[in-house]
Amino acid sequence: QLVCALHNLTRHVVYRGFTAPEDILSLFPENFHQNLKNLLTKIILENISAWRNEAQASQISLPRLVDMDWRVDIKTSSDSIARMAVPTCLLQLKIQEDAALCGNNPVVSALTVELSKETLDTMLEGLGRIRDQLSAVANK
Amino acid sequence: VSSQQFSALTEVLFRFLTEPKEVERFLSQLSDFATMNKISLGPLKNIVKSILLVPNGALKRNLSSEQVRADFIALGLSEEKASYFAEQWKMNSPTLTRLAVGQTLMINQLIDMEWKFGVTAGSSELEKVGSIFLQLKLVIKKGSQLENVYVELTLPQFYSFLHEMERVKTSLESFS
Numbered sequence: 001q002l003v004c005a006l007h008n009l010t011r012h013v014v015y016r017g018f019t020a021p022e023d024i025l026s027l028f029p030e031n032f033h034q035n036l037k038n039l040l041t042k043i044i045l046e047n048i049s050a051w052r053n054e055a056q057a058s059q060i061s062l063p064r065l066v067d068m069d070w071r072v073d074i075k076t077s078s079d080s081i082a083r084m085a086v087p088t089c090l091l092q093l094k095i096q097e098d099a100a101l102c103g104n105n106p107v108v109s110a111l112t113v114e115l116s117k118e119t120l121d122t123m124l125e126g127l128g129r130i131r132d133q134l135s136a137v138a139n140k
Numbered sequence: 141v142s143s144q145q146f147s148a149l150t151e152v153l154f155r156f157l158t159e160p161k162e163v164e165r166f167l168s169q170l171s172d173f174a175t176m177n178k179i180s181l182g183p184l185k186n187i188v189k190s191i192l193l194v195p196n197g198a199l200k201r202n203l204s205s206e207q208v209r210a211d212f213i214a215l216g217l218s219e220e221k222a223s224y225f226a227e228q229w230k231m232n233s234p235t236l237t238r239l240a241v242g243q244t245l246m247i248n249q250l251i252d253m254e255w256k257f258g259v260t261a262g263s264s265e266l267e268k269v270g271s272i273f274l275q276l277k278l279v280i281k282k283g284s285q286l287e288n289v290y291v292e293l294t295l296p297q298f299y300s301f302l303h304e305m306e307r308v309k310t311s312l313e314s315f316s
Binding site: 011014015055056058059060061062063064065068070072074075078080081082084085086087088089090091093095111112113114115116117119120121122123124126127128130131133134137 | 199201237240241243244245246247248249250251253255257260263264265271272273274275278280289290291292293295297298299301302304305306308309311312313315316
């Protein structure tokens with residue numbers, strides 16, 4: 001019962017995002033032991049940012065990008081043409097499925113995608129537009 | 141086959157080669173040619189088939205127009221007609237080469253990319269959040285099917301992704 005109550009208290013504090021000790025102190029009932037109240041508040045405050053980060057990291061989301069690698073190849077021949085020198089890009093994305101669904105065993109899958117130069121140029125154009133929109137939002 | 145008829149036929153052939161999807165048009169142009177010149181369609185089709193083998197083989201082996209001309213002469217075509225065909229070949233080869241390269245195998249080719257970004261306002265754990273997320277939808281061609289892949293990135297991840305892609309572009313450009 002004690003552990004449950006403690007758990008509820010910490011969850012409530014994390015949920016509301018309290019940062020000031022007064023907010024937490026006000027949660028305790030009137031006749032609560034003073035020193036214990038202060039000690040608990042101190043401990044909670046110390047841990048609160050770590051708990052918030054963890055909650056944020058494990059919230060539901062679309063699959064998340066974990067890592068990314070690339071390599072550039074030159075295609076020199078194929079069954080339709082004997083000699084050529086076409087550069088192409090291979091991009092490998094490591095994607096982790098929704099953390100909330102996997103619990104403690106996150107599933108990471110690797111997706112390898114091939115991009116021609118034209119596709120890459122178009123993609124960079126799109127990414128540039130995202131960057132511009134992001135800075136417009138940040139500057140507001 | 142007179143040289144005039146031959147050049148008309150060559151034109152039809154090359155138009156088909158440069159637009160291989162226009163099969164119907166090619167077939168109708170062939171039958172028009174047959175009726176205009178009073179040749180029966182069956183043997184004409186056979187001749188056309190064997191003629192088409194030459195440019196396809198030439199493309200595979202990157203033959204020069206000289207070699208194409210020599211090939212045709214070896215097949216028994218008159219010098220004049222062989223030279224005409226070789227000329228046409230030279231003119232059309234950039235288009236034909238580009239088509240062949242386009243048909244080359246690509247693994248999980250990226251076709252399209254869509255995105256949206258926004259702010260996470262709150263969640264069941266945290267009442268007020270305010271963190272920015274970016275969601276990408278990548279359309280990938282797996283074999284003959286299209287597959288959608290959804291990925292979420294944080295802002296720092298986005299910036300490093302952009303940086304890496306710019307490095308890839310520099311690398312690709314140095315090789316072209």
